[in-house]
Amino acid sequence: xxxxxxxxxxxxxxxxxxxxxxxxxxxxxxxxxxxxxxxxxxxxxxxxxxxxxxxxxxxxxxxxxxxxxxxxxxxxxxxxxxxxxxxxxxxxx
Amino acid sequence: xxxxxxxxxxxxxxxxxxxxxxxxxxxxxxxxxxxxxxxxxxxxxxxxxxxxxxxxxxxxxxxxxxxxxxxxxxxxxxxxxxxxxxxxxxxxxxxxxxxxxxxxxxxxxxxxxxxxxxxxxxxxxxxxxxxxxxxxxxxxxxxxxxxxxxxxxxxxxxxxxxxxxxxxxxxxxxxxxxxxxxxxxxxxxxxxxxxxxxxxxxxxxxxxxxxxxxxxxxxxxxxxxxxxxxxxxxxxxxxxxxxxxxxxxxxxxxxxxxxxxxxxxxxxxxxxxxxxxxxxxxxxxxxxxxxxxxxxxxxxxxxxxxxxxxxxxxxxxxxxxxxxxxxxxxxxxxxxxxxxxxxxxxxxxxxxxxxxxxxxxxxxxxxxxxxxxxxxxxxxxxxxxxxxxxxxxxxxxxxxxxxxxxxxxxxxxxxxxxxxxxxxxxxxxxxxxxxxxxxxxxxxxxxxxxxxxxxx
Numbered sequence: 001x002x003x004x005x006x007x008x009x010x011x012x013x014x015x016x017x018x019x020x021x022x023x024x025x026x027x028x029x030x031x032x033x034x035x036x037x038x039x040x041x042x043x044x045x046x047x048x049x050x051x052x053x054x055x056x057x058x059x060x061x062x063x064x065x066x067x068x069x070x071x072x073x074x075x076x077x078x079x080x081x082x083x084x085x086x087x088x089x090x091x092x093x
Numbered sequence: 094x095x096x097x098x099x100x101x102x103x104x105x106x107x108x109x110x111x112x113x114x115x116x117x118x119x120x121x122x123x124x125x126x127x128x129x130x131x132x133x134x135x136x137x138x139x140x141x142x143x144x145x146x147x148x149x150x151x152x153x154x155x156x157x158x159x160x161x162x163x164x165x166x167x168x169x170x171x172x173x174x175x176x177x178x179x180x181x182x183x184x185x186x187x188x189x190x191x192x193x194x195x196x197x198x199x200x201x202x203x204x205x206x207x208x209x210x211x212x213x214x215x216x217x218x219x220x221x222x223x224x225x226x227x228x229x230x231x232x233x234x235x236x237x238x239x240x241x242x243x244x245x246x247x248x249x250x251x252x253x254x255x256x257x258x259x260x261x262x263x264x265x266x267x268x269x270x271x272x273x274x275x276x277x278x279x280x281x282x283x284x285x286x287x288x289x290x291x292x293x294x295x296x297x298x299x300x301x302x303x304x305x306x307x308x309x310x311x312x313x314x315x316x317x318x319x320x321x322x323x324x325x326x327x328x329x330x331x332x333x334x335x336x337x338x339x340x341x342x343x344x345x346x347x348x349x350x351x352x353x354x355x356x357x358x359x360x361x362x363x364x365x366x367x368x369x370x371x372x373x374x375x376x377x378x379x380x381x382x383x384x385x386x387x388x389x390x391x392x393x394x395x396x397x398x399x400x401x402x403x404x405x406x407x408x409x410x411x412x413x414x415x416x417x418x419x420x421x422x423x424x425x426x427x428x429x430x431x432x433x434x435x436x437x438x439x440x441x442x443x444x445x446x447x448x449x450x451x452x453x454x455x456x457x458x459x460x461x462x463x464x465x466x467x468x469x470x471x472x473x474x475x476x477x478x479x480x481x482x483x484x485x486x487x488x489x490x491x492x493x494x495x496x497x498x499x500x501x502x503x504x505x506x507x508x509x510x511x512x513x514x515x516x517x518x519x520x521x522x523x524x525x526x527x528x529x530x531x532x533x534x535x536x537x538x539x540x541x542x543x544x545x546x547x548x549x
Contacts, residue, residue: 079169
């Protein structure tokens with residue numbers, strides 16, 4: 001990938017992340033930490049690509065490990081965040 | 094490798110949905126929708142990846158997805174709300190491990206990369222590996238598997254030495270690319286050990302901040318490996334989380350009045366007894382407590398982790414409802430670090446059905462304690478200790494606290510006479526307007542409810 005282009009992506013993404021969090025009320029810190037934890041679970045896509053290009057048994061083994069861990073990050077992060085946020089209700093439900 | 098447009102488009106859509114979802118999560122009303130939107134983004138991104146032409150090991154991939162996904166899905170459904178922080182830690186560690194593993198495969202393949210790519214692969218691998226083992230330790234500590242903080246002699250020197258070692262090995266991998274297998278192995282071993290050693294001496298009270306830091310780490314690692322793989326969706330998601338996580342970590346550290354450097358390098362110790370405290374702790378009966386609150390016009394409840402451990406939040410909410418029916422104004426005051434993470438207590442109260450518009454944070458409510466007839470403190474300690482304002486020798490001096498001591502009367506529900514998490518004696522308990530209700534929070538709240546009902 002074009003290095004300079006990637007640098008621009010890095011910069012804009014960093015500002016985006018900062019801006020989103022800057023205005024968050026304290027009550028949402030825990031769910032948000034959990035939610036951002038879920039989002040970096042997209043690493044599973046990278047793991048899949050890595051496993052998909054693996055040739056040797058060693059590469060396949062590491063790749064399998066990577067996909068399983070990434071999938072756990074994504075699935076676990078989602079369930080936990082969803083459960084927490086599902087509890088926030090206004091007034092009597 | 095040029096990817097088909099539908100794969101690229103799907104990843105683009107995924108990245109957009111992540112940002113949209115995260116934005117939604119930043120407000121209570123839209124938070125639930127936010128995570129669902131981000132969830133769709135993830136499904137789209139994963140589904141599109143299967144469509145990349147020429148991808149090998151598809152069966153293996155499907156099995157790995159099923160195994161990892163199902164294990165985490167089930168454990169995530171089962172975990173109790175009080176145990177949430179360590180669960181976030183372990184899932185986060187897995188993400189870090191995945192990022193490190195991606196780098197390991199790239200190194201093992203030994204393909205020629207540009208220097209920039211190799212550097213980012215190495216940095217991502219180092220950060221990911223540290224996040225992996227560090228998060229595992231964080232989990233073990235909060236779960237109670239690891240009970241005490243292990244502190245090596247010359248801990249800081251060892252940390253620095255290990256870190257330099259890992260960086261040096263990483264640099265060697267860049268210079269000598271493609272690196273020999275022994276070097277790669279050694280690099281990963283040192284990085285993994287670094288995560289262990291850095292996290293082991295950190296106490297349970299500081300762990301939330303560390304988990305948040307590792308969360309940011311994993312984000313960065315994912316972003317860097319995204320560059321290595323030429324995948325903008327990974328870069329965007331990773332770096333957004335890296336930046337957001339870093340800010341979140343700072344906010345938490347600030348709320349605890351523990352600069353990050355202190356958390357990482359100097360553990361909290363109960364330094365001396367602090368100023369001598371005069372007076373004595375005075376007991377109160379459940380009946381008196383009930384009467385005091387029933388005939389008050391304003392009650393502020395300060396819940397702490399002790400309430401959560403006793404699973405008293407449902408009883409407390411029931412008690413609140415009875416008081417409100419009797420015309421008493423009741424509010425909940427939440428310290429930023431109440432529970433085990435910022436916002437953790439809000440989640441626990443929400444679980445019990447307390448609407449979030451009754452819950453106020455420190456800045457919002459601190460001015461109101463002066464007009465409150467009763468401040469009811471349930472299983473909280475350090476966060477209401479006035480020594481933090483006045484006693485310069487106290488280890489918690491300077492920490493922002495809830496000004497419960499300014500209420501007309503203070504009632505403290507507490508299991509015993511012990512000190513709080515910091516090990517510091519609480520001057521509040523000895524003041525004239527403070528009364529102690531010794532007992533477990535749940536039966537105690539139940540007793541108060543009985544008395545309140547009897548009063549009609």
